[in-house]
Amino acid sequence: MELNELKGLFEEQFKAFEAFKEENDRQQGRSEETLQRLDGRLDEIETALRRSGRGPAEPAEDRLAPDAKAYFEYLRYGTRDEPNPVNKALGREEMKALTVGNDPAAGYLAPAEFAREIIKGEVEFSPLRDWARVRETSRNALQLPRRTGTFGAVWTAEQGTRSETEGLTYGLEDIPTHEMYALVDVSQQMLEDSEFDLESELRMEFAEQFAVTEGAAFVDGNGVGRPEGLLDHAEVASTASGSAASIADASGQADGLISLWHAIKTGYAIRGVWLLNRSTLAAVRRLKDNQKQYVWQPGLAVGQPNTILGSPYVEVPDMPDEGADATPIVFGDLRRGYTIVDRIQLSVLRDPFTQATAGKIRFIARRRVGGQVVLPEAIAKLKCST
Numbered sequence: 001m002e003l004n005e006l007k008g009l010f011e012e013q014f015k016a017f018e019a020f021k022e023e024n025d026r027q028q029g030r031s032e033e034t035l036q037r038l039d040g041r042l043d044e045i046e047t048a049l050r051r052s053g054r055g056p057a058e059p060a061e062d063r064l065a066p067d068a069k070a071y072f073e074y075l076r077y078g079t080r081d082e083p084n085p086v087n088k089a090l091g092r093e094e095m096k097a098l099t100v101g102n103d104p105a106a107g108y109l110a111p112a113e114f115a116r117e118i119i120k121g122e123v124e125f126s127p128l129r130d131w132a133r134v135r136e137t138s139r140n141a142l143q144l145p146r147r148t149g150t151f152g153a154v155w156t157a158e159q160g161t162r163s164e165t166e167g168l169t170y171g172l173e174d175i176p177t178h179e180m181y182a183l184v185d186v187s188q189q190m191l192e193d194s195e196f197d198l199e200s201e202l203r204m205e206f207a208e209q210f211a212v213t214e215g216a217a218f219v220d221g222n223g224v225g226r227p228e229g230l231l232d233h234a235e236v237a238s239t240a241s242g243s244a245a246s247i248a249d250a251s252g253q254a255d256g257l258i259s260l261w262h263a264i265k266t267g268y269a270i271r272g273v274w275l276l277n278r279s280t281l282a283a284v285r286r287l288k289d290n291q292k293q294y295v296w297q298p299g300l301a302v303g304q305p306n307t308i309l310g311s312p313y314v315e316v317p318d319m320p321d322e323g324a325d326a327t328p329i330v331f332g333d334l335r336r337g338y339t340i341v342d343r344i345q346l347s348v349l350r351d352p353f354t355q356a357t358a359g360k361i362r363f364i365a366r367r368r369v370g371g372q373v374v375l376p377e378a379i380a381k382l383k384c385s386t
Contacts, residue, residue, distance in 0.1 A: 114195065116195055116196060118196070118201070123208055123209075123212060124212075124317040125208075125211045125212040125215040125216075125317065125318075126215030126216065126218060126219050126316045126317060126318045126319075127215070127314060127316070128215060128218040128219070128230075128275075128316070128334065128338070128340070129340060130314075131273055131314060131334040131335065132218070132334045132335060132337075132338040132339065132340050132371070133335050133336070133338070133339045133340070134339075134340045134341075134342065135339060135340070135341050135342070136341070136342045136343075137177070137341055137342070137343055138343075139343075140176065140177055140343065141174055141175060141176040141177060141341075141370070142174075142175045142177075142339075142341045142370070143172045143173065143174050143175075144172070144173040144175065144339065144374060145170055145171075145172060145173075146170065146171050146172065146173045146374065147168075147169070147170055148169045148170060148171045149167050149168060149169035150167055150168050150169075151165040151166055151167035151168050152165065152167065153165070173339075173372075173374045175339060175341045175370045175371070175372050175374070176370050177341055177342075177343040177344075177368045177369060177370040178225055178226050178227060178368065178369065178370055179344075179366060179367070179368045180210060180213055180214070180226075180366070180367055180368075180369075181364060181365060181366040181367075182206055182209060182210070182364075182365045182366075183362065183363070183364050183365075184202060184362075184363045184365075185355055185358075185360045185361070185362050185363075186198060186202075186360060186361050186363065187359055187360050187361075188359050188360065188361055189359065191361060199350070199363075202348070202363055202365075203346075203348055203365075206346060206348060206365035207346055210346060210365070210367050214227065214367075214369055214371075215316075215317075215318055216318045217229060217371070218230070218318075218338070218340070218371050219231060219275075219316060219318040219319060220232060220318060220320075221371075223372065227340075227369065227370055227371035227372060228371065228372035228373065230275070230330050230338060230373060230379060230381075231327050231330070231381065233372070233373040233376055235373070235376035236373060236376045236379050236380065236381055237263055237264075237376070237377075237379075237380045237381070238327070238380070238381045238382075238383045239256065239259050239260045239263045239380055239381070239382055239383065240256065240259075240382075240383055240384075240385045241256035241322075241382055241383065241384045241385055242255055242256045242385060243256075243384070243385055244324055244384070244385055245322065245323050245324040245326075245384055246283070246322055246384060247280065247283055247284065247287070247322050247328060247329060247382060247384065248283070248287055252287075253287065253288055253289060253290060254284075254287035254288065254289055254295045254309075255289075255290075256382055257284070257287065257295060257308065257309060257329070257382065258289065258295075258309065260329065260331050260380055260381075260382045261309050261311070261331060263331075263380040264331070264332055264333075264377065264378060264379070264380050265377065265378075267333075268332055268333040268336065268337075268377070268378045268379075269311070269331075269332075269333075271333045271335070271336075272311050272331050272332050272333050273311060273312050273313065273314055273331070273332075273333075273334060274308050274311060274312070274313035274314070274329060274330070274331050275313070275314055275316045275319055275329065275330040275331070275334075276313060276315070276316065276319050276328060276329045276330075277315065277316060277317055277318075277319040277320070277321065277328070278315050278317070279321050279322075280319065280321060280322050280328045280329060281313070281315060283322055284296055284308055284329075295308055295309050296308050297310075311331070322384055323384060324384060325383070325384060326383070326384050327381045327382065327383045327384075328382065328384065329381070329382040330379060330380070330381050330382075331379070331380055331381075331382070332378050332379030332380055333378045333379070334378075334379070336375050336378045337373060337374065337375045337376070337377075337378030337379040338371065338372070338373055338374065338379070339371065339372065339374045340369065340370070340371040341369065341370040341371065342368075342369055343368035343369065343370070344366065344367055344368040344369075345367065346365060346367050347365065347366050347367065348363060348364070348365045349363070349364045349365075349366075350362075350363055351363070351364060
């Protein structure tokens with residue numbers, strides 16, 4: 001069959017198809033018999049094309065001009081965006097689009113990328129270790145000698161009688177260590193198949209949560225089975241804020257903070273640091289002194305911290321919010337006033353036996369640490385008046 005005859009067949013089919021579309025649009029429906037006839041005509045054209053070839057291994061459409069070949073492909077299959085309406089009406093799609101959105105249609109071949117990174121929210125803990133004195137011990141407690149009394153010097157004449165000056169006494173500050181633990185069971189198969197190094201991940205979680213637990217005790221622990229906190233020591237002096245439920249005084253100024261700064265000795269105050277949570281800090285930043293100057297000042301020089309009344313501050317999330325009878329702020333020389341004692345750093349035991357019959361590995365983490373106020377006069381608290 002010559003090329004001109006093929007073109008004629010194409011033109012005939014194209015005209016028939018256009019006529020069908022016009023008729024179909026006009027009648028607002030589709031005739032199954034007409035569709036079957038048009039589809040059969042397509043099969044006849046394809047058969048005629050194949051019989052006209054020079055050899056059985058060379059399909060007829062491969063010998064067509066590019067424009068004729070493209071037209072043949074359109075008649076038979078349509079395009080990806082506009083499938084052949086005959087095939088679509090017959091419920092038969094000879095050209096199926098491979099899409100990512102459809103799993104059976106090659107979507108399985110385009111999996112999402114798995115990132116070896118866990119999204120974690122911020123975990124806040126009280127950073128008192130950075131400001132207090134930290135000691136290590138190999139025993140269950142640490143004893144620190146403490147001066148409990150002193151003598152006074154007296155004047156005397158050149159040949160006056162001198163007697164013993166009394167009053168110098170010492171005692172022991174005993175800081176016991178306390179144990180905290182965490183226990184997690186993980187299936188053996190999870191450890192084998194996980195994309196993450198779960199053991200390393202668990203160690204990081206243990207360290208983080210132990211920091212949270214000990215930080216809370218350093219602030220408000222009662223000393224029973226846990227460290228003693230800054231707020232719990234009975235000998236730490238307290239200064240009233242001046243108003244019923246706020247750190248501000250009755251006139252809305254910062255007189256309470258000024259009184260707190262001067263409630264401890266100068267040597268402690270010049271090395272003092274404020275401890276307060278973020279909510280209380282927001283309230284402090286709004287306070288002014290009687291000269292209408294803000295008590296909070298930014299650190300303008302490189303390396304200089306922001307200050308409250310000239311002293312640095314630390315955000316301690318475990319400190320209480322301001323409120324009636326609350327103690328939202330502590331000020332003082334923490335390095336001299338509070339001591340932390342480490343007996344055992346983070347220790348993680350991997351136990352493959354206890355839960356073996358359940359197919360699990362048990363991880364037990366523990367730590368021994370103590371802490372308490374050793375010099376109450378170096379620290380003072382601001383308490384909201386009731």
